[in-house]
Amino acid sequence: xxxxxxxxDTALELFNTTNTQAATxxxxxxxxxxxxxxxxxxxxxxEEIIFRLYEQMLTENTLLVEDLPKNIVExxxxxxxxxxxxxxxxxxxxxxxxxxSRDPELKTRYIKDNIAHRQRxxxxxxxxxxxxxxxxxxxNILEQLTDTIMLVLSFWNPMLETLxxxxxxxxxxxxxxxxxxxxxxxxxxxxxxxxxxxxxx
Amino acid sequence: xxxxxxxxDTALELFNTTNTQAATxxxxxxxxxxxxxxxxxxxxxxEEIIFRLYEQMLTENTLLVEDLPKNIVExxxxxxxxxxxxxxxxxxxxxxxxxxSRDPELKTRYIKDNIAHRQRxxxxxxxxxxxxxxxxxxxNILEQLTDTIMLVLSFWNPMLETLxxxxxxxxxxxxxxxxxxxxxxxxxxxxxxxxxxxxxx
DNA sequence: ATATGTCAAGAGTAATTACTCTAATTGTAA
DNA sequence: TTACAATTAGAGTAATTACTCTTGACATAT
Numbered sequence: 001x002x003x004x005x006x007x008x009d010t011a012l013e014l015f016n017t018t019n020t021q022a023a024t025x026x027x028x029x030x031x032x033x034x035x036x037x038x039x040x041x042x043x044x045x046x047e048e049i050i051f052r053l054y055e056q057m058l059t060e061n062t063l064l065v066e067d068l069p070k071n072i073v074e075x076x077x078x079x080x081x082x083x084x085x086x087x088x089x090x091x092x093x094x095x096x097x098x099x100x101s102r103d104p105e106l107k108t109r110y111i112k113d114n115i116a117h118r119q120r121x122x123x124x125x126x127x128x129x130x131x132x133x134x135x136x137x138x139x140n141i142l143e144q145l146t147d148t149i150m151l152v153l154s155f156w157n158p159m160l161e162t163l164x165x166x167x168x169x170x171x172x173x174x175x176x177x178x179x180x181x182x183x184x185x186x187x188x189x190x191x192x193x194x195x196x197x198x199x200x201x
Numbered sequence: 202x203x204x205x206x207x208x209x210d211t212a213l214e215l216f217n218t219t220n221t222q223a224a225t226x227x228x229x230x231x232x233x234x235x236x237x238x239x240x241x242x243x244x245x246x247x248e249e250i251i252f253r254l255y256e257q258m259l260t261e262n263t264l265l266v267e268d269l270p271k272n273i274v275e276x277x278x279x280x281x282x283x284x285x286x287x288x289x290x291x292x293x294x295x296x297x298x299x300x301x302s303r304d305p306e307l308k309t310r311y312i313k314d315n316i317a318h319r320q321r322x323x324x325x326x327x328x329x330x331x332x333x334x335x336x337x338x339x340x341n342i343l344e345q346l347t348d349t350i351m352l353v354l355s356f357w358n359p360m361l362e363t364l365x366x367x368x369x370x371x372x373x374x375x376x377x378x379x380x381x382x383x384x385x386x387x388x389x390x391x392x393x394x395x396x397x398x399x400x401x402x
Numbered sequence: 403a404t405a406t407g408t409c410a411a412g413a414g415t416a417a418t419t420a421c422t423c424t425a426a427t428t429g430t431a432a
Numbered sequence: 433t434t435a436c437a438a439t440t441a442g443a444g445t446a447a448t449t450a451c452t453c454t455t456g457a458c459a460t461a462t
Contacts, residue, residue: 003439003440018302019299019302019303021222021299021303022303024418024419024420025419025420025421026418026419026420026421034440034441035440035441035442036420036421036441036442037421037422037423037424037440037441037442037443038439038440038441038442040420040421040422041438041439041440042439044421045420045421046420094298094299094302095296095298095299096359096363097295097296097359097362097363098220098222098295098296098299100362100363101219101220101295102220102222102223110363111363111364111365114363114364114365115364115365118364138385140382141382144379144382144383147360147379148349148379148383150360150364151352151353151356151357151360152352154356154359154360154363155352155355155356155359155360156352158297158298158355158356159348159351159352159355159356161298161301162297162298162301162311162312162315162355163312163315163316163319163351164312164315164316178345178348178349181341181342181345182345182349182383184339185386185387186386204409204410225448225449225450226449226450226451227448227449227450227451235410235411236410236411236412237411237412237450237451238410238411238412238413238451238452238453238454239409239410239411239412241450241451241452242408242409242410243409245451246450246451247450
């Protein structure tokens with residue numbers, strides 16, 4: 001593997017186990033047994049490393065998001081994959097607002113991406129409604145459910161940590177349960193049947 | 202006002218406008234026109250300042266939480282007050298996980314308090330169910346709603362920021378709307394009537 | 403009047419951070 | 433082989449951070 005990629009990997013490892021402030025460029029270099037000069041040959045500073053890690057995460061994520069889940073089963077299958085990414089880059093969500101406040105460029109970029117992300121989720125819910133998976137007795141339900149997803153995706157793991165629970169790769173199942181619980185009052189018979197089959201498979 | 206309290210106030214102001222790492226003890230002292238020595242006479246280091254700010258927030262908060270909301274109207278009235286505190290100490294929630302990772306003592310303390318907090322909310326929902334404000338057609342609904350409240354309280358403002366929205370003192374109304382939306386499918390006629398009166402007052 | 407504790411100023415500093423710079427080594431294309 | 437670029441090592445450093453230490457002012461009790 002290239003030194004450039006190994007730096008990202010080592011940084012990710014250190015960021016996840018401690019935090020971005022504790023893991024200085026000097027530390028990262030020492031941890032992987034290369035010189036500081038070498039590290040700075042590849043990356044201007046820690047900000048750039050974090051930025052590249054964000055872009056890397058995005059690549060892994062948007063690959064998955066490219067085609068929206070078309071029905072309720074696809075939605076929950078999709079969430080399993082997302083949860084792996086949330087775990088892999090957990091440092092990022094743990095420090096999200098702090099990181100954005102320290103790097104204006106990252107902030108601009110993240111907000112742009114995040115707004116687009118929300119839009120996609122919103123459209124996904126509209127599709128579900130049109131497919132007959134979702135009842136919409138009141139106007140604002142799709143907005144409501146979209147906010148729930150956004151909250152859970154970014155902050156479910158952090159919330160678990162604030163309750164003293166250690167998070168792991170599989171810990172996102174509870175989050176999926178929560179999302180399903182939020183959707184439950186609006187699921188149609190058709191959707192419930194599909195989920196029953198999904199759960200048994 | 203005592204110097205000791207003025208330090209907290211100045212630190213809070215700086216933490217909110219920038220972040221806790223940018224606002225060093227040296228900066229805080231300079232910002233309020235006292236010497237570094239003086240600041241360190243009152244507080245050992247920045248961690249202690251943050252810890253005291255947390256305790257101060259807790260005092261303001263638990264005063265409110267002492268008696269649980271007994272019905273749906275009290276619940277939403279209570280949330281208005283809480284939102285002021287979330288705004289006043291917004292730096293804390295913005296950096297929550299980061300701060301906990303840097304100060305093990307704060308982490309232990311916060312988790313302990315937060316678990317207790319969740320417990321109170323959970324009991325509050327049980328009371329609502331017993332009062333006849335809340336239907337409980339499935340077992341896990343109270344857990345579901347408790348998680349919703351926990352997520353929204355800690356992370357609603359941060360989520361807004363990740364969507365590029367500037368938050369302010371009143372921005373928590375949307376959050377209240379979200380919570381109400383989450384509860385809506387389970388509200389009884391009695392609760393809906395009470396809320397109608399509440400909205401008109 | 404003096405002693406004692408509290409509060410404050412500000413100079414000084416060890417440690418760390420976030421790099422830069424130079425020189426050496428390695429790969430690679432002609 | 434010989435340029436030449438890419439990569440790497442590691443010494444060196446300016447700036448910052450997070451304090452400590454000494455000295456002094458002021459208030460209060462004896």
